[in-house]
Amino acid sequence: MSTETNTISLKIEFGGGLELLFSNQRSHRVTIPSTVPVDNNTSLTKGAAASATRPADVTYLLHHLRDHLLKERQELFMENGTVRPGILVLINDTDWELEGEGEYLLKDGDEIVLISTLHGG
Amino acid sequence: MAPQTCALCQKAKAMLKRPKTGQQICRDCFFYVFEIEVHNTITQANLFKPGDRVAIGASGGKDSTVLAYVMKTLNERYQYGLELFLLSIDEGITGYRDDSLETVKRNQQQYDMPLKILSYDELYGWTMDAIVSQVGRKNNCTFCGVFRRQALDRGAAMLNVDHIVTGHNADDIAETVLMNIMRGDIARLGRCTSICTQGEDTIRRSKPFKYAYEKEIVMYAYFKKLDYFSTECIYSPDAYRGHARVFLKDLEAARPSAIIDIIHSGEAFEVREEVKATQRVQQICQRCGYMSSNALCKACTLLEGLERGMANSGITDRARKKLDAEGPAPDNLRMIPFFKPPSGGPLIAIESVS
Numbered sequence: 001m002s003t004e005t006n007t008i009s010l011k012i013e014f015g016g017g018l019e020l021l022f023s024n025q026r027s028h029r030v031t032i033p034s035t036v037p038v039d040n041n042t043s044l045t046k047g048a049a050a051s052a053t054r055p056a057d058v059t060y061l062l063h064h065l066r067d068h069l070l071k072e073r074q075e076l077f078m079e080n081g082t083v084r085p086g087i088l089v090l091i092n093d094t095d096w097e098l099e100g101e102g103e104y105l106l107k108d109g110d111e112i113v114l115i116s117t118l119h120g121g
Numbered sequence: 122m123a124p125q126t127c128a129l130c131q132k133a134k135a136m137l138k139r140p141k142t143g144q145q146i147c148r149d150c151f152f153y154v155f156e157i158e159v160h161n162t163i164t165q166a167n168l169f170k171p172g173d174r175v176a177i178g179a180s181g182g183k184d185s186t187v188l189a190y191v192m193k194t195l196n197e198r199y200q201y202g203l204e205l206f207l208l209s210i211d212e213g214i215t216g217y218r219d220d221s222l223e224t225v226k227r228n229q230q231q232y233d234m235p236l237k238i239l240s241y242d243e244l245y246g247w248t249m250d251a252i253v254s255q256v257g258r259k260n261n262c263t264f265c266g267v268f269r270r271q272a273l274d275r276g277a278a279m280l281n282v283d284h285i286v287t288g289h290n291a292d293d294i295a296e297t298v299l300m301n302i303m304r305g306d307i308a309r310l311g312r313c314t315s316i317c318t319q320g321e322d323t324i325r326r327s328k329p330f331k332y333a334y335e336k337e338i339v340m341y342a343y344f345k346k347l348d349y350f351s352t353e354c355i356y357s358p359d360a361y362r363g364h365a366r367v368f369l370k371d372l373e374a375a376r377p378s379a380i381i382d383i384i385h386s387g388e389a390f391e392v393r394e395e396v397k398a399t400q401r402v403q404q405i406c407q408r409c410g411y412m413s414s415n416a417l418c419k420a421c422t423l424l425e426g427l428e429r430g431m432a433n434s435g436i437t438d439r440a441r442k443k444l445d446a447e448g449p450a451p452d453n454l455r456m457i458p459f460f461k462p463p464s465g466g467p468l469i470a471i472e473s474v475s
Contacts, residue, residue, distance in 0.1 A: 016183070016339060017351035085370035088339055095340070097138040098125055098145055116351070117183075117339045118366070 007031050008056055008108045012065065016116040018087065023071050030069070032106070036060045040081075042067045058091070059102035061112065086118045129154070136344075140334050140377035148344055155341055159329050160195050166316045168327050171202030174282040178273055179207040179228065179236075181221030184288030186228060186349040187338050188330060192286065193232050207232075208276045208285065210269055211240035213248025217355050224350040231348065239276040241268055245424055246455050253356055256432040261356050263436060264427075267419045271411055275460065277324050283463045289328040292335040292373075295380045296365045298387035303365070311392030314384055323412075323462045334380060410460040420457060428455050 012028040019026045036042075038052040040063040059081065066078050076084065082102055083089060089096040090113040091104055125135040125145050133147035139154075146154065169175065177192060179185045189207060196203045209225045212218050222238060229236040242248045245268060253261045277285050294314060301310035312318065317327040330338065342349055372379040405411070406418035413419070423435035426444065429451075434444035 015343070015351075017353070020352065085367075085374040086335075088336060088343075090343070093136060093344075094134070095137040098135055113343070115339055115343060117335045118370075 006034050008034050008106050008110075010061070010106065010109075011111040012069075013111070013113040014115075015113065016088075017118070018077070018114055018116040021072055021077055022065075022069050028069060030061070030064065032056050032061060032064050056106045057102060058089070058096065058104045058106065058112070061106060062102070083114065084118075086116065088115045088117060089113070090115075137337075137340055140336050140373065141332075141381055143377070151337075151340070151344070155333070155337055156191060156194060156198075159191055159333060160199060162316070162332055163195070163201075163329055166327075168286075168317060168329065169201055169203055169284070172204075173202075173284055174204045174206070174280070175284045175286060176206045176208040176237075176277050176280055176282045177234075178285055178287040179209045179225045180288075181209070181224035181228070181350040182288070183339055183342050183349045183351060184290055184293075184330065184335075186224070186288075186347050187342050188286065188288040189228055189232055189234065190345065190347055191341075192329070193234070204282075205234050206280050206282060207234050207236040208273065208280060208282075209236065209238045210272045210276065211238050211242075212265055212269065213241050213250055214355060215250055217352060218249075220352070221350040224348060227348055235280075237276055237280050239272050239279070241272065244268075244272055244275060245420070245457060247424070247427055249356065252427065252432075255427060255430075258356060260433070260436050264423055264432075265356075267423055271418070271420045271457075274324050274411070275458075278461060278463045281463045283323065284325045284327065286327050286329055288330055290330040290333050290335050290338055291380050291384060292366075292369060294328070294331055294387070295383040296362060296369055298383050299365045299369065300361060301387075307392055310387065310390060314387040332381065332384070406460075409457040411457075424457065425450055425454060 008031065010030045010032070012030050014022050014026050014028075022028065034056055035053045036056045038054050040060055042060070042064045062078060062083060066074055070077055077087070078084060089101075091099045092111050093113070096104065127133050127135050127147035127150050128144045129146050129150040133149065135145035136148050137151050138145050139151075163169065175192075177185065177189050179189060189205075192203075192205055195201065196205060207225060207229055209222060211222060225236060225238075228234075240248070249261065249265055252264050256264065273285055277283070297313045298310065301307075301313055314331075316329075316331050317325055319325045341347075369380065369383075403412050403414060404416070406413040406421055407416050408421045409418060411418045411420065415422075417425075419435070423432075426432045426434035426436075426440075429444065429447070431440060431444045431447075433440035435441070
């Protein structure tokens with residue numbers, strides 16, 4: 001691991017009204033560590049080592065978005081450690097259900113789109 | 122996870138898992154199956170005939186935006202021979218409907234369809250903002266629902282169309298089935314899964330997206346980069362529907378076929394004739410000519426309450442008695458223009474209601 005860069009840079013897009021929870025801004029750039037605590041704790045200070053780690057996945061990203069980007073009403077975004085039912089997730093334009101959902105291992109430059117279907121039609 | 126190939130064409134990379142079938146398919150096959158299923162829904166129910174003038178109830182939201190796009194596509198591809206219109210109702214809700222109507226105006230350009238916008242203000246002399254300032258936030262959805270239904274019919278009559286299609290999708294219908302069960306509303310349960318309703322008025326209403334999952338509608342809009350507007354109405358947490366919706370989404374997460382299964386259950390219920398016959402015979406509103414089950418239609422009743430400063434008289438019996446005690450409606454009361462059905466012919470009382 002020591003030869004690799006230790007952060008991952010991602011492009012995040014919100015749609016379908018979900019952007020309203022994120023400063024009403026649709027497009028965000030996010031940088032997360034490539035290795036993350038197994039308990040999804042996103043508030044470790046730089047340099048402090050978590051006791052147990054795993055490669056960064058989408059589940060960790062969701063916690064990161066909730067803890068650092070979400071501005072209001074977190075219950076409308078996450079439930080039971082994943083996105084609330086009714087929020088669609090695309091990984092590089094592919095339905096996350098085909099990519100292992102939360103277990104998908106993130107790569108530098110990945111584009112993650114989150115769209116709410118819960119808003120009025 | 123290794124990329125999967127499309128279960129249909131066996132060539133391209135799968136990009137979507139269909140909730141209805143679990144199939145993993147590519148983008149182009151998804152467009153094809155989504156469109157062909159709507160086409161099959163339309164043809165199996167014989168919804169249209171060549172030359173029909175059809176209004177698409179357009180809110181600027183995802184469902185009606187995708188509906189307008191798909192109706193235009195299918196009309197051209199399968200030569201339905203329809204004349205399509207966009208019909209929008211402006212409820213007069215600042216910061217909500219005014220923004221979504223901008224989306225509908227863009228759709229008018231993008232899809233090259235005539236657009237009619239009819240406002241509550243124009244028809245009833247009241248915007249929803251004004252109604253809420255008088256009645257508060259408790260019963261305002263009653264006003265909005267009654268006024269919208271009649272406004273859509275009147276807008277359709279102005280366009281001289283006799284058929285309105287709406288963007289109600291499979292999730293909406295499954296929610297309605299659940300709500301009718303939970304409320305014990307067996308008469309509505311018996312008819313809420315119908316693809317086409319005609320009652321209260323002479324204008325038909327159909328739901329071509331009856332079997333289309335919300336997930337697929339949103340994915341379709343995303344992959345096609347369609348321009349839609351999404352925000353919640355600022356006045357309306359429809360609390361009961363909200364609970365049904367959350368429950369349904371939880372069911373769907375556990376078993377994606379739940380939505381289509383619930384619709385199937387709704388369709389399979391056999392409602393006894395005595396239950397169906399509990400509805401009152403339709404008549405014509407004495408004041409505005411719209412279909413009604415009483416001497417005055419619901420919209421005229423609500424409007425009279427607003428105009429006389431007793432808005433609740435259309436909602437509770439107690440407030441109604443108080444209004445009646447103050448005497449008959451004054452002669453100069455504001456009224457809704459007299460309703461003329463699109464055919465120009467007389468309204469015929471039809472017993473079944475939507």
